[in-house]
Amino acid sequence: MQRPILLAILPALVLANVETDPNNHWSGAFQAKPCFNINKDITSWTLHLQFEQPVASIECWTAVVKSTNADKTEYILTNQPYNGVQHVGDELCIDFIGHGSGNINPHITAFIEELPDGGGHQVVSHAPVTHRVTQSLAPGETRPPTTPISVHVPSGSGCSVGSLSVSQDWGERFEATLEFPGLSEDVVGWMANVTFSTPVTKIDMQYGDPIYTSPDQRTWVLVNHKDRPFFDAGTSVDLKFFGNYRGDSAPDAQAVLCNMGVDRDWDVTCPPNKMSSKYNYDCVLMESIMFYAAQRSGKLPADNPIPWRDDSALDDHGDNGEDLSGGWYDAGDHVKFNFPMAYTTVVLNWGLLEFKDAYVDSGLLDEMYDCVKWPLDYLLKCHVADDVLYVQVGDGNRDHSYWGPPEKMTMPRPAYKIDSAHPGCDVAMETAAAFASGSMVFKSKDHAYSAKLLDHAKTLWEFAVDSPHVKYSESVGAAAGFYPSYNFTDEMCWGSMWLYKATGEQKYLDEAKKWFDPEPDWGMSWDDKVVGCQLLLYEATREDKYKQAVIGTFTDWLPGGKITYTPQGLAWRLQWASLRYASNMAMAALMAAKDGINPVDYRHWAMCQIHYALGDTGFSYVVGFGDRGWPLRAHHRGASCPNDPSPCGPQIMSSNKPNVHTLYGALVGGPDQGDGYKDQRSNYVSNEVACDYNAGFQTAVAGKKS
Numbered sequence: 001m002q003r004p005i006l007l008a009i010l011p012a013l014v015l016a017n018v019e020t021d022p023n024n025h026w027s028g029a030f031q032a033k034p035c036f037n038i039n040k041d042i043t044s045w046t047l048h049l050q051f052e053q054p055v056a057s058i059e060c061w062t063a064v065v066k067s068t069n070a071d072k073t074e075y076i077l078t079n080q081p082y083n084g085v086q087h088v089g090d091e092l093c094i095d096f097i098g099h100g101s102g103n104i105n106p107h108i109t110a111f112i113e114e115l116p117d118g119g120g121h122q123v124v125s126h127a128p129v130t131h132r133v134t135q136s137l138a139p140g141e142t143r144p145p146t147t148p149i150s151v152h153v154p155s156g157s158g159c160s161v162g163s164l165s166v167s168q169d170w171g172e173r174f175e176a177t178l179e180f181p182g183l184s185e186d187v188v189g190w191m192a193n194v195t196f197s198t199p200v201t202k203i204d205m206q207y208g209d210p211i212y213t214s215p216d217q218r219t220w221v222l223v224n225h226k227d228r229p230f231f232d233a234g235t236s237v238d239l240k241f242f243g244n245y246r247g248d249s250a251p252d253a254q255a256v257l258c259n260m261g262v263d264r265d266w267d268v269t270c271p272p273n274k275m276s277s278k279y280n281y282d283c284v285l286m287e288s289i290m291f292y293a294a295q296r297s298g299k300l301p302a303d304n305p306i307p308w309r310d311d312s313a314l315d316d317h318g319d320n321g322e323d324l325s326g327g328w329y330d331a332g333d334h335v336k337f338n339f340p341m342a343y344t345t346v347v348l349n350w351g352l353l354e355f356k357d358a359y360v361d362s363g364l365l366d367e368m369y370d371c372v373k374w375p376l377d378y379l380l381k382c383h384v385a386d387d388v389l390y391v392q393v394g395d396g397n398r399d400h401s402y403w404g405p406p407e408k409m410t411m412p413r414p415a416y417k418i419d420s421a422h423p424g425c426d427v428a429m430e431t432a433a434a435f436a437s438g439s440m441v442f443k444s445k446d447h448a449y450s451a452k453l454l455d456h457a458k459t460l461w462e463f464a465v466d467s468p469h470v471k472y473s474e475s476v477g478a479a480a481g482f483y484p485s486y487n488f489t490d491e492m493c494w495g496s497m498w499l500y501k502a503t504g505e506q507k508y509l510d511e512a513k514k515w516f517d518p519e520p521d522w523g524m525s526w527d528d529k530v531v532g533c534q535l536l537l538y539e540a541t542r543e544d545k546y547k548q549a550v551i552g553t554f555t556d557w558l559p560g561g562k563i564t565y566t567p568q569g570l571a572w573r574l575q576w577a578s579l580r581y582a583s584n585m586a587m588a589a590l591m592a593a594k595d596g597i598n599p600v601d602y603r604h605w606a607m608c609q610i611h612y613a614l615g616d617t618g619f620s621y622v623v624g625f626g627d628r629g630w631p632l633r634a635h636h637r638g639a640s641c642p643n644d645p646s647p648c649g650p651q652i653m654s655s656n657k658p659n660v661h662t663l664y665g666a667l668v669g670g671p672d673q674g675d676g677y678k679d680q681r682s683n684y685v686s687n688e689v690a691c692d693y694n695a696g697f698q699t700a701v702a703g704k705k706s
Helices: 281-294 338-354 356-362 365-382 396-400 425-441 447-466 489-503 506-514 530-541 544-557 578-594 599-616 650-654 691-705
Strands: 018-020 024-026 029-032 035-037 046-051 057-060 063-068 074-079 091-093 096-099 108-112 159-169 173-180 190-196 200-205 208-213 219-224 237-245 253-259 383-385 388-393 415-418
Touching: 057 063, 057 074, 159 190, 173 253, 200 208, 200 219, 281 356, 281 365, 281 691, 338 356, 338 365, 338 388, 338 425, 338 578, 338 691, 356 365, 356 691, 365 383, 365 388, 365 425, 365 447, 383 447, 388 425, 425 447, 425 489, 447 489, 489 506, 489 530, 506 530, 530 544, 530 578, 544 578, 578 599, 578 691, 599 691
Parallel strands: none
Antiparallel strands: 018 108, 024 029, 029 096, 035 091, 046 074, 046 108, 057 096, 063 074, 159 173, 159 253, 173 237, 190 219, 190 253, 200 237, 208 219, 383 388, 388 415
């Protein structure tokens, strides 16, 4: 009996024609997936699959089988209508199942006619297997959907072989149960591949839906209903259904149930701890950069390091059709809030400028350049005219009512802007600061890009200074409920100082001094850069009043000051994301120490705050880091959802199952005032992640390593 098991383990392939072996094989069938580097733009393609032994038939979702030779050792396939166009830099993978006799396991040579050298593939990384399935609906029959679907099949174990038990046969209609014995692990979303002995023309199931049937109607693929994703380890699963069949009696069948709720084809290995420090700072930096890669929106690059992420929100656009794709999703949601995004970019740029040696020594300099360039490219798109800046894409209320991965979003994503009639000097200055700091970062690496960033920074600065001084959230109501600005004076100072650092022009320094705040900083964040401006002014002028302002801030923040401390030593400013404030102020302390302000005390205090997050309490608040436990249920839609094609929804959000995907490097909000913390996905106050949380934290880690 044929028993197709949809699994994938990606082999390493060599350049020129692709030479590969099946990923999996069993009695009567095998699965394989050749991948091709696209090194020439093409509008259609023809694939040759050559086997060392006869293959009776092929099932392929991403291509159309056109012909085979007489002895069934070569098949020719062509593209589907939706995937014929391929561009240089893309990767095309063709997953298929072949059928034959016995324990068939043929070596395969594959090439594409339209590509030089057949489209040879040098390296295959562990990445999602994508099937595009189209199926016609017969009148009166329940058949799989006709629209394309994506299927990510985890490699490794996690699939259970089952059998069919027929309870009723009414002639052409039958009732049966797919029976799977005790499961080896918890299931979060499932897919079942069923092969019948005779054609089955219709399936009705309470727990799942059919998404594919083979042309001969013997092989069916079923996926769970949105509200039926879970099975517990150790339990047996019975999937009852009704079906229509062709033949004299109800069919026999074998089936495989695969858990779509686990990553098996991805493992992250930390670099050696070269410093022999208490915590591996190189690993923290590497994983934090990975977190930002997981937050990317838009068209992802071919070297995307996060296998469970794919292209998303490609149609984000402005009022006049401006391309606003790209950037970072803010947190565990999928809105692009530019105010905190620009702040995050500045803080990461600041760390790269001041602590570049940390990234060089860790071997992460190129990755860090890529990390900060992603939001900079997006922010450039948002600055569509001298006095027009898009500041948000996505409606927070609509977005937050959706629990699923960004790749499957269907809700409208409006774009919001500031302009001369609807000003916002704070977000304009913050974006100018991002451009100015970015121009410094790329000055020696990409002069043209650096100059472009600086031009945009200058134009936005002029807009912020000359326009009415209004908080952007007063002009953009959609932001007011999520990232309202409480003041613009700190951004006016902060942005001007970054322009001064980038240019050395006196007018920027003069403007910054107008907005200087000598009072102790409440706590640095996306909406509060008081201590940042104090530091930059002291660094630029070495005037004592700025130094005293910095000292005043840390007098409040260090033990004995005005800030509350938890029993285990965290400087605790606020319940919502307590670690954000502690990490940001640790970063500021390290910047002050670098400028010669109380370096011993400030560096030690910063270390204590960062080490609290890394595990000094016996628990790491950084997902995927350490060996003493970390958050398993961070509030993050994409990380929590099962692999395609299993659906996601509120049942996933509210469950106690760990996230399907490890969101490496993400810093969660943090503990309460008594060091209490509950790893609960629905708790966005303590357990959400966000781009701005990691910015100060990562920069502080770089500063501690530097």
